[in-house]
Amino acid sequence: MRTNLKTDDLTCPSCIKKIENSIGKTAGVSSVDVKFNLNKVTVEHDGTVKGEELKHTIEKLGYPVKSIKTSA
Structure with a gap:
């Protein structure tokens, strides 16, 4: 399955890591x-x-999640 999450405040490579x-x-x-x-x-x-669960993990790092879409 694939889940896409739209976030805010991703500004640098360290955010990615x-x-x-x-x-x-x-x-x-x-x-x-x-x-x-x-x-x-x-x-x-x-x-x-x-x-x-994925949203919670990302938001715990300080990046708000605006939307979640899961597909098969």
């Missing part, structure tokens, strides 16, 4: 792609992780 490292440790996640210029995080996963 923080999110990739945190989300990458989540069980069921196979890849994380952060595009800071688009304020977008794309997560490939096996479906055991929920979009709300």
